[in-house]
Amino acid sequence: MNAPMNPRKLRVTTTSLSGCFGCHMSFLDIDERLLELAALVEFDRSPITDIKHCSQHCDLALVEGGVCNAENVHVLRELRANSKILVAFGACAVNGGLPAQRNHLDVGKCLSQVYRTPDGSATAIPDDPELPLLLDKVYPVNEVVRVDYFLPGCPPSADTIWKFLTDLLTGRTPRIEHPLLKFD
């Protein structure tokens, strides 16, 4: 990668909301290019670092997954507030993805069904404040916060992610086209 020498490393934060971490796995699939990337960026809050909150202002946020519960909203807002550029990373972040297939169901009925006692006589929906409450629907990231870029794919392939990141890190508008642009 012919990136210009950067006086400081770009800070990247990543998260997986209502996703499967598949996009993160695909990210790791860029393999040896990780080393190249490591020379240019450092990771802030991310499953990769296990940092729990954004420690300072980030340049780039990669958000995997849709928004399905209150915790997702808090995380997403934190990343949005602390990042210059926020990317909807992968199919679920872009359109809700497979988790959004619950959207035609009433969330109340789902909960009642799932938490019914074995004999069916009562429901015992957990009320622990530690547990995030479910939203009525699973929302794409861009319906909750402003999104700067979209990177579709389930997951986006390692090459797609690499192309996207290298475009971005070298100051180009990211462009994903055939054969890298995939929704599946």
Add this chain to the structure above:
Amino acid sequence: MPTVSVSAEISSLIEPILQRHAWRADRLVQILREVQEAVDFISDETAAHLAEALKIPYAQVHSTRDFYAFFYRENRGRYRVLFSDNITDRMAGNQALFEHMAKRLKLEPGKVSDDGLVSIDYCSCTGMCDQGPAILVNNRAITRMTLRRVDEICDLIRGQVPLDKWPAEFFRVDDNIRRADMLLGTPHEPGKAVRAAIARGRDGMLAEMKLSNLRGRGGAGFTTAVKWEACRNATAAPRYIVCNADEGEPGTFKDRVLLQSYAGRVFEGMVIAAYTVGASHGFLYLRGEYLYLLQPLEAYLAGMRAAGLLGRDIGGVAGFDFDIEIHLGAGAYVCGEETALIESLEGKAGRPRVRPPFPVTSGYMGKPTVVNNVETLCKVTEIALHGGTWYEAIGTKQSTGTKILSVAGDCARPGLYEYAFGVRIAQVLEDCGAQDAIAVQVSGASGVCLSEREFGRRIAFEDVPTAGSFMIFGKQRDLFEVARNFAHFFAHESCGFCTPCRVGTVLMKEIMDKIADGRGTQYEMNELLRLQQVLKPGSHCGLGQTAGNAVADTVQKFRPAYERRLAETDFVPAFDLDAALSRARELAGRDDAAAHLGEEA
């Protein structure tokens, strides 16, 4: 295939209707209307019964039934009340009346009462803007609604008083002719125009039409003679004359008055058109909201038949046979588009056809068909009587003759105003007593929104073209709400055929609602214009092409009305996140801090 059964009672009510329509599938819209009148709604069972009786696919009956707003699949009660929801009804306070009735009858909008007696809902403009707020009860128009009248109606419904026993005063529809010119001010002598046309001969009448330069009054302004000649030159037969009385454009009601008090001219215009192009059959496509006109118009036609103005050898011309039948619409604005109207006449959902071919060569049943507006046909009688040259001298060079405006909104004297083409907006405002107008919506929701600085412009095809609607907004009005009302109208009326209109009108409505909720930002302003750039050039018919006009006009001319609603941040979700948690919160029995979401991070 199993035969679907309906109850003996329903079957016995449906049978005479089918018989009257000779089991003709192309009468499906008319059959459905009458069946609903007889049995209140058209269940899937009833629909299947009709399909089998008419020997058409079940899906075809569903397709037609589900298209029209006034056909119901589920029971909506024996009394079906619809509140006209044009912006002029809004301005006259229809929402408070609606809520009052909903409360009195303990009803939710669109849902029938527990006893299956009554339902209330909103509907598109019913064409009573000069005497609103208006409602429809089982498609019968009631004007000048007040809280007191709502109470009286609630009592009548609760007392299950049949509609024809309700006070006649409720159903009074006034003409409100405020300024009469050539058309509205001249007495009508039955048969004279037809005789005059016949005296001119077919070629002669067409020549006069050409000289007159008469252009269609439905809005598009196509030259009538060109239409007629193309139909006349089409080789196929029979040919048809269709009078488009599907006056659905919000704010317009001139055709209603013409049909109520000038029907002779309308029908004689059709006879003259038939004579000129060689048509043998005519249809009046009357919007369902004007059901109350059906009986008087049928009676008028009977009188014309008795007078030899319809039927065989009209005017003593051997072989000039022509008759007119009336078809009713059922709540679909798009049927004002001529090919959608023809689809509806053929018993189908009113989706506009691909053009070409145009109706003049391939219209009703694929045969040459002239579709003319009610007012246009009235003008034809003037040309027959006085000649094209005389007619051409009135108005402007490109817009000859007079134009009737349906004036409503913030003015002292709403009603009909007839002017020679070329009249300035300011003149109309002065005549109707609109001192403090800040805007005029000309030609309805699909038309143009003019601001004060444009009041010097003229009503004419070459300047401000119009189908007749003229809605005035005073300084107390909020033009954002006007545009939002129209955005809702188009989303409700889109036929669904083409992508840009089917989806784009809904997206536009949602964005307007988002802004109304205080959730809009500059982003939404850009989105509105982006949608308009797809709707306008990309839609299949005039509905979609014009659906974004009012929004685009008001964004440009009344931007502060939008901007004062915008949030200062760069983005706000369209929905309330905390409310989106409410169902789970309630089921988990929680109300702790973590069970709530604030508006921002």
Add this chain to the structure above:
Amino acid sequence: MSDTSNANSFSIDGQRIPFTPGQTILQAALAAGVYIPHLCHHPDLKPHGSCKLCTVIVNGRNGSACTQKAMPGIEVENNTPTLNDRRRVLLQMLFVEGNHFCPGCEKSGNCQLQALAYDLEMVSPHFRHAYPVRPIDTTHPDVWLDLNRCIMCELCVRASRDIDGKNVFMLAGRGAESHIVVNSPSGRLGDSALSIDDAAAHVCPVGAILVKRVGYAVPIGERQFDEQPISRQVDYLARRHIAIVPAAETEER
């Protein structure tokens, strides 16, 4: 063919396109190897003009290339940034209007809606999702219907009516409530006259009407639009026929 005569040719983006009288702009373009995006067109069926993806500018006026006849000398604008921007918006509209979850759809890789979105570089559906509640009908032994993915192109309606002579499918409702209905007393596909041999069972450009038991038979990488983007498969688009079973393919066309 004379290269100077306008009598049997017109231009698309400056390129000369020959045509035979009666051909639409789209038919002539595809025959000449020029791609115009489209969804509701199929060479075996009558032009329809509802998806509006093929909207081009003909002598300065917008029109559907699939319904407008080719005329001598007309100048057509097609592959322009403005038109492609509009097409991308139309695709986004179709994506948010239904429930299009590509990762879980058998049609992925063979889907024209998806292929068009790839080709026009639509990276997100952009608008607010409607997430409509739409039914799935699995009552037919050989074919299933998932209206979540329906784009209202009416190819099935036309194929059933005009090729199969059956009227199994029709478009009902209005505006956003538009939906395909099945012609049977119950409204279910299993009670309809649809047969696995029908063109209507195979014509769907998206994953709304699918044949059972053949899902995912073609591995990723070998599907219709994996190798080449749709815009480079003009020959396929122009010459394809509704693939039914080999025996039934000879008649009708």
